[in-house]
Amino acid sequence: MIELQPPVEATVTPGVKKLLQKDYYVTFSPAFPSQLKAVSGLTFQIAQVCVVTNDLAYKLPGNDYRDVDLSNNATGENIYPDNERTLYEVLVGFKPGPYLVHLQIPATQYVSRLEQASMNPDVTIARQRYIGAKKPSDSPYDDPRLFFYFVKNLDPLIMRVFVETDVDYAKPIIGLTVNKCLLSSPITATPDIFSRAKKIPYYTEIRW
Amino acid sequence: MPSKMLTMGVSPTTFVLERVNAKIVVDAITVDNTLGAQDAILTVQDSFTPSASAGVLLPVPVVVNRLGINEAMGGCDIWPPVGIPTKDLEIIGNLLITIATPDGGCRVTVAYHDE
Numbered sequence: 001m002i003e004l005q006p007p008v009e010a011t012v013t014p015g016v017k018k019l020l021q022k023d024y025y026v027t028f029s030p031a032f033p034s035q036l037k038a039v040s041g042l043t044f045q046i047a048q049v050c051v052v053t054n055d056l057a058y059k060l061p062g063n064d065y066r067d068v069d070l071s072n073n074a075t076g077e078n079i080y081p082d083n084e085r086t087l088y089e090v091l092v093g094f095k096p097g098p099y100l101v102h103l104q105i106p107a108t109q110y111v112s113r114l115e116q117a118s119m120n121p122d123v124t125i126a127r128q129r130y131i132g133a134k135k136p137s138d139s140p141y142d143d144p145r146l147f148f149y150f151v152k153n154l155d156p157l158i159m160r161v162f163v164e165t166d167v168d169y170a171k172p173i174i175g176l177t178v179n180k181c182l183l184s185s186p187i188t189a190t191p192d193i194f195s196r197a198k199k200i201p202y203y204t205e206i207r208w
Numbered sequence: 209m210p211s212k213m214l215t216m217g218v219s220p221t222t223f224v225l226e227r228v229n230a231k232i233v234v235d236a237i238t239v240d241n242t243l244g245a246q247d248a249i250l251t252v253q254d255s256f257t258p259s260a261s262a263g264v265l266l267p268v269p270v271v272v273n274r275l276g277i278n279e280a281m282g283g284c285d286i287w288p289p290v291g292i293p294t295k296d297l298e299i300i301g302n303l304l305i306t307i308a309t310p311d312g313g314c315r316v317t318v319a320y321h322d323e
Binding site for chain 1: 228229230231254256257258259260261262263264270272300301323
């Protein structure tokens with residue numbers, strides 16, 4: 001559901017498409033809860049794709065943050081699909097600047113944390129500010145490596161955008177590439193299809 | 209790389225308006241004060257309204273001074289000085305330049321790009 005892809009160490013020819021394509025398969029984990037039963041545990045073939053780009057930009061003071069809600073809530077940025085048969089594959093890239101980003105889903109629940117009780121991200125505490133933080137260089141604007149997978153009614157994903165302490169103001173600019181994927185009716189996944197399908201875990205599975 | 213030349217008959221003078229999804233990076237500023245009536249005391253400013261943040265829910269417009277340039281009457285110089293590597297001068301809102309004493313004889317050229 002959330003992926004940060006590492007830089008490549010080798011290349012293959014012919015190249016592998018970065019985005020999901022028409023006729024690709026996707027399999028949603030059975031861990032998706034009952035309110036997401038339209039996709040939970042099911043496999044689909046992608047019938048159609050359409051790429052839509054968008055940019056989010058904020059002018060924020062130093063040593064301060066803003067919670068950017070990507071969902072369709074009243075205060076959200078409306079980057080979630082409205083139809084049950086739509087999957088949004090969202091690539092997120094950051095323009096350079098003195099800021100960092102923490103991911104929460106749902107609000108207040110950090111995606112990246114360590115096991116010791118005090119090792120939770122907290123931008124207000126210098127020692128915990130960088131735990132699990134995504135820097136602009138981790139997912140550059142022109143070569144995004146941070147992937148989100150959104151379906152209708154998924155819990156809101158929050159990006160906590162924090163501007164470093166040594167600047168007056170900064171302008172974090174977040175580039176979004178939304179790959180709209182129209183899902184077919186659910187299909188029965190043969191072992192071959194299952195092995196080729198893109199596996200989409202639920203967020204509780206990636207936060208252990 | 210676009211550039212714009214304006215005279216400093218009024219202060220402040222707006223050189224570049226904000227682009228919502230980019231910063232303005234100034235590459236060079238040329239101050240031609242050969243026809244100026246006095247020394248030109250210039251300030252490059254960044255004018256914008258911040259976004260709401262956790263610390264400031266209702267922000268108000270701000271103006272931040274980014275660079276000061278003093279050009280003697282009759283002089284003509286370029287920033288950054290020739291031979292010195294360009295420093296990033298980033299503007300996140302509108303790029304304004306003020307002059308202590310408005311002077312139509314002082315011409316300023318700003319070269320910039322979006323980033």
